[in-house]
Amino acid sequence: MSNHDSGHEATTDVALRDTTGPDRFEDPGHPEHHPRLGDNDPKANKKAERQVVFLFTISILGTLAFIVAYFAFPPGTSPETMRRSNITLGLSMAFALLGIGTAAVHWAKALMNDHEKSEERHAQRSTDETREAAVEVLKEGAADSAIGRRGVLKVSMIGALALFPLSIVLPLIGNIGEDWDVSKFKRTMWRKGLKLTTDPDGRPIKASDVTIGSVFHVIPEGLHEKPHPLDEKAKSVVLLVRLAPEDLKEAPDREGWSYNGIVAYSKICTHVGCPVALYEQQTHHLLCPCHQSTFDVADGAKVVFGPAKRPLPQLPITVDDEGYLVAQSDFHEPIGPSFWERLK
Incomplete structure (x- = not known):
């Protein structure tokens, strides 16, 4: 008999043995109980x-x-x-x-x-x-x-x-330091004519001091004079970036919110509120270090990657008679992540 025939017979025997096995195994019952x-x-x-x-x-x-x-x-x-x-x-x-x-x-x-203990399976409705x-x-x-x-x-x-x-x-x-007025998230310190100053020393920023590709961490003028400066800072911090004007894409409803390629966006991530501060000059991308949400500064800070669902709110800016950068108004939408009374 050839090796091929022997292998065929062995395969047939295995197949026959497999089909003769029991359909069900006997219930072994519960193991011995040890008190x-x-x-x-x-x-x-x-x-x-x-x-x-x-x-x-x-x-x-x-x-x-x-x-x-x-x-x-x-x-x-x-x-x-x-x-x-x-x-x-x-x-x-x-x-x-x-x-x-x-x-x-x-x-x-x-x-x-x-x-x-064990029970027999039964219909879902007892x-x-x-x-x-x-x-x-x-x-x-x-x-x-x-x-x-x-x-x-x-x-x-x-x-x-x-x-x-x-x-x-x-x-x-408890009423110790508690404040559940969520409407406060809809407004910050920023108002018309308020100067943009460097964080943390509060030095006013001139437009001429901002070169293309540079980044400034910004707080409102007079922040440190507020009764609760940390609370105000947590809402009002801004990242200021200057791009080449031809690289900047402005939506029709945001025309005039920038100045010669200088744009200002909230630093509070729209995902869970981490500080967004890592800027990549070549791509104009802004990265949140917590969960890697990425925003395109050149295109309205729209989300290009990550868990964030909304662009960073933009602060409308201009310059005053002395050339200092100032706000045109407060943010036009609530800053930070979502909350239960937010419309956007």
Whole structure:
């Protein structure tokens, strides 16, 4: 017999064996159940209960620490106070959440029934009898957790779950430094005749000082004299760029918003509000370092790449009698990312 014939017969035998296999495998059933230490030892069971209570207590203390930190360490306006507030609030909330989560997991693994169960698959809509049976199963689960007989456990759980929402609600209802007037995002410091000045020293900028390809980080004149200069700066910062006039594409409704190729756009990214500040002179592209949204400065700061959905708002500018760059008006649209009352 040739090697070819032998290989053909072997292939046929394999095919025959494959077709004679069983259609279904026998259900092996559940693996052998191994009781936990707490199932047979009341002391171990009580110890597990105390551990769950301890974890819920950690959550309660974490929530109380959050409340104290919220009032004791307000964010303020300096980087140091903001960092201190974020760290204390973040750590306390972490303990509040971690306590509840680990307590729930440990309760289920150490105290509740751990016998494996299986059910036959059934139609999606259960019968009334099945639904009544489901209610009984829920009651059985409540009885299995022994929540009715474990008073301390129940009190600690209820205390942790009842107090934790305060860490979410408190910042919403507190009036310390809170301002929910979203209309303020629709306007900034800029107004007609206000000079463009360099950030951070506040030096007025002459049009003659801006050469083609140069970039200026700009703030409004008099920003540092405002009661809350950082709040105003967060809305009013501008990036000033000069292009060759022939490279600039101006929409009909924006004619006259630039001056001899000098354009000014908001530095606040329209995606999530990061500062847009990386300018590429050859392509006229402006990049946001956070999520790589890219805007075309030569064409109305339109989005050419990335998650941002809208162009950067443009600040209309001109020059005054002394040759200094000044604003023609405020932005004609809200700056920054979307919010719930925004029309554009």
